[in-house]
Amino acid sequence: MILLIWLSNLFLTLGALFFISSVTGLLRFPDTLCRMHALAKADNLALGCVILGVVLRQDEFFAVGKLFLIWGVTLLSSATSGFLLARRIRRGMQLREALKK
């Protein structure tokens, strides 16, 4: 039991570190598209670690199922929203270039 708690603590700490790295990327990367990489990718891993950490402290089957469901849906929506946002950014860039001409 103590081992599970320690493992849970480890995953929660890792999750927090990945969230920090994601925010660091958001602040340090030079343009919007680069920042999108940090937001669409490192956040997923951070959420995965946090969810694994919480799952290790759960003893109810349905709660565990719900937590994994949250992770799965977030992974899927993150990939799709990343593509849609990047496409919108491209259109904005094209519009700015057209206005310059």
Place this chain on the structure above:
Amino acid sequence: MPASSAEPQSPSQPLHPWYRVLLVLASALLLWSICTALDPAGWILGVPASLLFTWTVFSNERSRHPLRFRALPGFLLYFIFQSFRTGLDVARRALHPKREIHPGFCDYPSRLPEGVPQAVFANMITLLPGSLSWSLTEGVHKIHLLSGHPMILEELAQLESRVGELFGIEIPEELI
């Protein structure tokens, strides 16, 4: 042997249509039961909602390349593994003292047929380390790279092959 994307080959026989309907309905009911923790009162809404979901899935299935449910577990494992790799890669670049990024762009002409397989591939490109799909025009994916590394085209070809498997289309993992 490389196979042409114009002549998709089926590595295995597709499931009977009724098995597919039952599988989607069972998945919807399983999701509902997880969300409501098997609350009996929840089934009053859950059963009609699951039936409506199944009907919506199959009434919109106009694609010539329906999803292969048998390939789904393997693809999900690949999806999760790539997510971990990608997250680690971005975290390393963000925290690196010298900010290890060299942004650039590349074009990747896809060998997948148009429609759902292309859209899934576009979404999945975002999962690979350092690549972000930002446009899809006439089968050519425009990709933003966080740091152009020589293996990216090979990785994209491998991902394309995986997406092809999901729709029963044989795409070689190697670039021609």
